[in-house]
Amino acid sequence: xxxxxxxxxxxxxxxxxxxxxxxxxxxxxxxxxxxxxxxxxxxxxxxxxxxxxxxxxxxxxxxxxxxxxxxxxxxxxxxxxxxxxxxxxxxxxxxxxxxxxxxxxxxxxxxxxxxxxxxxxxxxxxxxxxxxxxxxxxxxxxxxxxxxxxxxxxxxxxxxxxxxxxxxxxxxxxxxxxxxxxxxxxxxxxxxxxxxxxxxxxxxxxxxxxxxxxxxxxxxxxxxxxxxxxxxxxxxxxxxxxxxxxxxxxxxxxxxx
Amino acid sequence: xxxxxxxxxxxxxxxxxxxxxxxxxxxxxxxxxxxxxxxxxxxxxxxxxxxxxxxxxxxxxxxxxxxxxxxxxxxxxxxxxxxxxxxxxxxxxxxxxxxxxxxxxxxxxxxxxxxxxxxxxxxxxxxxxxxxxxxxxxxxxxxxxxxxxxxxxxxx
Amino acid sequence: xxxxxxxxxxxxxxxxxxxxxxxxxxxxxxxxxxxxxxxxxxxxxxxxxxxxxxxxxxxxxxxxxxxxxxxxxxxxxxxxxxxxxxxxxxxxxxxxxxxxxxxxxxxx
Numbered sequence: 001x002x003x004x005x006x007x008x009x010x011x012x013x014x015x016x017x018x019x020x021x022x023x024x025x026x027x028x029x030x031x032x033x034x035x036x037x038x039x040x041x042x043x044x045x046x047x048x049x050x051x052x053x054x055x056x057x058x059x060x061x062x063x064x065x066x067x068x069x070x071x072x073x074x075x076x077x078x079x080x081x082x083x084x085x086x087x088x089x090x091x092x093x094x095x096x097x098x099x100x101x102x103x104x105x106x107x108x109x110x111x112x113x114x115x116x117x118x119x120x121x122x123x124x125x126x127x128x129x130x131x132x133x134x135x136x137x138x139x140x141x142x143x144x145x146x147x148x149x150x151x152x153x154x155x156x157x158x159x160x161x162x163x164x165x166x167x168x169x170x171x172x173x174x175x176x177x178x179x180x181x182x183x184x185x186x187x188x189x190x191x192x193x194x195x196x197x198x199x200x201x202x203x204x205x206x207x208x209x210x211x212x213x214x215x216x217x218x219x220x221x222x223x224x225x226x227x228x229x230x231x232x233x234x235x236x237x238x239x240x241x242x243x244x245x246x247x248x249x250x251x252x253x254x255x256x257x
Numbered sequence: 258x259x260x261x262x263x264x265x266x267x268x269x270x271x272x273x274x275x276x277x278x279x280x281x282x283x284x285x286x287x288x289x290x291x292x293x294x295x296x297x298x299x300x301x302x303x304x305x306x307x308x309x310x311x312x313x314x315x316x317x318x319x320x321x322x323x324x325x326x327x328x329x330x331x332x333x334x335x336x337x338x339x340x341x342x343x344x345x346x347x348x349x350x351x352x353x354x355x356x357x358x359x360x361x362x363x364x365x366x367x368x369x370x371x372x373x374x375x376x377x378x379x380x381x382x383x384x385x386x387x388x389x390x391x392x393x394x395x396x397x398x399x400x401x402x403x404x405x406x407x408x409x410x411x412x413x
Numbered sequence: 414x415x416x417x418x419x420x421x422x423x424x425x426x427x428x429x430x431x432x433x434x435x436x437x438x439x440x441x442x443x444x445x446x447x448x449x450x451x452x453x454x455x456x457x458x459x460x461x462x463x464x465x466x467x468x469x470x471x472x473x474x475x476x477x478x479x480x481x482x483x484x485x486x487x488x489x490x491x492x493x494x495x496x497x498x499x500x501x502x503x504x505x506x507x508x509x510x511x512x513x514x515x516x517x518x519x520x521x
Contacts, residue, residue, distance in 0.1 A: 031321035034331050038378070041434050043484035046415045182325060203329040206483035257325055285476045287461060287506065293444075293478055329482045340492075353480055357445060361480040364489070369472045371430040371492025378482040380443075 044123065044201035044208040044253035051124030054117050059102040061128065067105050068098065079125065080132035080250055083239050085143040092147045094235055096122045096210065113229040119208050123199040127252040134195040134250060136242045144239070147232075151240025154233050160224040166215075166237075169222075182257070188244040195242040197254030208253060212238055285363060293358040297388075300359045304350050304390055305398050313399035316391045320403045327381040327407040332361075334389040336373035336399070340366075346373035348392040354402075355385035381407050414439055414460075416513040418501055427493055427519040433465065434488045435501050437511070443479040462504045463487055467517070468497040493519050 027035070055064075065072040069087060083094045089101060096113050099121050103110045111118045138148040158165045169179060175186040187194050198211035209217070212234050216226045227234045286303075287293055295303075301310065319333040336346045345368045351361040364375045373391070381387070388402040415438040425431050437460060444457025459479040465472045473489050481487075491499070497517050504510040 027321065027323045027325060031323055034319065034321050038329070038331055040421075041419070041436055041486050041488075043436055043438065043486075046417055046436065046438050046484075049417075050415065204326050206328065287478075293457070333488075356480050357443075358478055358480060360478050362478070362487075363476040365474040365476075366489075367472055369467065369470070369492060369494070370490050372490040374432075374488070374490040376432075376434075376486070376488035378486050379480050380441075380482055 038203075039255045042201055042253055042255045043206075044199070044255070047120045047201075047208045048123045048127055048253055051117075051120030051122070051127075055099070055121045055124050058099070058108055058111075058121070059106050063106065064098075064102050064125075067102055076129045076132050077135070079129040081135045081137060082126075083136065083147070083235055083242065085141055091232075092143050092235055092239065094212065094230075094238055095125050096212075097230060097235075099125060114213075119199055119210055119213070122210055123208060123253050126199065126250065129250045130252055132250050133247050134242060134245065136195070136239065136246050138239065138243050147236045147239045148243060150233065151236035151238070151243075154227070154237045155240055160222065162223055164222045164224065166218070187241060194248075195245040196248040196250040197252070197256075199252065200254030200256045202256050204257060211241070215241075293360070295358050295360060297352065297354045297359045300352055301390070304363070304392070308396070308398055310390055310398040310400045312401060313391075314401075316389055316399050316401040318387065318389050318401050318403050320387050320405050322404070323406045323408060324381065325408055327383065329378050330381050330387075330405060330407075331376075331378050332387055333376040334374070334391075334401075336391045338373050338393070340368050340371055340373060342368055343394070345394045346391050347394055349373065349375045350390040350392070351375070351377070351379070352388040352390070353379060353381055353385060354388055356380070356382050381405060383407050414503065414505070414509060414511045416501070416503065416511055418499065418513055418515045420499075420515065420517070424520055425493055427495055429519070430490050430492050432488055433491050433499065434486060435463065435465070435503075435513070436484065436486050437503055438484050439505065441479055441481055441483045441485060457506065459506055460485065460503050461506045464502045465489060465491070466500045466502070467491070467494070469500070493517055495519065 059067070061075060062072055065075045067088065068078065070078045079095065083092055085092050086098065089097070096118055099118065100110050111121070138144045155166045158168070169184055170187050172186065174184060176183050178184070194211070198214065199208050201207070202209050212229050215234065215237055216229070219226050227237070315337040317335045320330065324330045332351060334349050334351065336349060338344060338346045340346065346366050348366060349364040352359045353361055361379050362375070362377060366373055384406045386402045386404050388400060390398055390400045392398055417436045419434040421432045421434065439460050440458055441460065442455050442458040444454065446455045447453065448455055457479055459481070460477060463475040463477065472491060475487060496519060498514050499517050500512060500514045502510060502512050
């Protein structure tokens with residue numbers, strides 16, 4: 001009996017040791033503040049400036065607003081509500097897809113969703129709504145309602161050889177647990193600001209990445225087949241995640257680990 | 258009157274500034290082909306020419322204790338100095354003690370800087386000390402260092 | 414090479430010390446990375462010299478190496494003497510060079 005108690009004591013001591021070690025392996029508040037300060041000099045600002053040029057050559061804000069059927073002065077507020085149902089496309093689309101529509105309208109070559117130019121232009125167009133609050137309306141019409149439902153399904157569907165879903169690592173009950181020393185973020189939290197801060201510069205990759213591209217990178221690491229950019233399922237996933245942080249301020253470009 | 262003497266002062270500072278960087282030290286040498294490998298001892302000797310380096314509270318470094326990503330590690334160095342013609346910081350050297358090439362940056366300052374400060378982001382191949390060496394106008398070398406733990410964080 | 418200069422704070426007077434942030438889009442290749450397809454080493458390609466000039470007088474010269482992060486940031490302080498032009502000249506080890514200028518307009 002006594003031996004058992006000793007064992008238990010040793011075990012708990014060992015566990016405490018592990019926990020303490022883990023504690024020291026995550027960034028302190030001072031470290032986090034240093035990284036937050038990096039936002040002041042986000043290399044992606046140069047990409048956004050290039051995006052402005054590319055977008056200007058393609059269509060420009062005036063032609064773009066006209067194509068979307070909104071007043072140019074209401075454009076920022078309108079852009080804050082993406083992904084949304086747009087009449088000319090007759091479906092729910094992302095900002096990147098509206099740029100493709102704009103290119104088609106202007107009878108110019110349509111940029112691929114995967115292209116660097118598209119990432120830069122998407123970031124620029126979304127930056128027009130900087131300071132606005134994300135205002136996705138999942139109850140706006142039956143299209144949005146369907147997409148939200150589909151998005152949740154995509155989020156929770158277990159796939160791949162390991163039977164993982166987005167939810168496996170991002171469900172609310174395991175937020176804060178560590179995956180390779182990195183605390184798992186709460187995708188619905190204000191500070192995560194998922195909807196308002198993508199496209200973002202990813203420091204691990206030294207490049208700017210769109211939200212849907214980030215989803216693909218996540219799928220890749222979880223050994224899931226990548227859902228194609230622009231597919232109904234991918235747009236639905238963006239609707240679902242964006243809706244989680246509705247009301248967050250848009251600050252483009254973001255800066256992520 | 259004040260303005261004139263001020264401008265004069267700046268002229269002197271500027272002349273001094275032009276003169277300084279001509280003294281290219283061995284620490285600046287670069288290979289044309291292949292990686293610029295250099296270990297810590299060689300790099301420090303090239304900077305100081307064998308003079309002593311004294312750890313000093315005058316040199317302050319800000320770097321994270323833990324970097325989740327070795328590719329982008331913010332580093333800021335500040336050196337206490339009046340930055341006048343008589344007394345200023347000639348150079349700030351930043352070294353990553355265990356990188357293949359430990360040299361990151363040699364910053365040649367002048368009194369025109371007003372304050373001896375250098376901020377940047379560096380790559381670290383692994384957990385190691387980041388060292389800052391300040392070369393003062395009186396020919397002394399002061400230093401500070403900070404250990405940065407590099408972890409491989411998260412997914413993707 | 415795309416570049417960006419920022420002066421902080423945005424408004425300042427003559428005699429103030431401002432922070433000058435210089436950023437450049439550059440791969441900063443170390444020469445130690447391999448091409449994933451061919452296995453061949455990617456040649457080192459990095460910015461190796463940056464000069465900060467005010468009205469064509471040198472303020473700070475930087476000699477830098479591949480250890481700086483991709484798309485590097487370099488910040489210095491600068492005591493604003495008067496109105497003028499701040500010029501940053503960045504050169505990489507392949508001899509490519511770019512000049513970026515910004516106006517210094519002290520108020521008050």
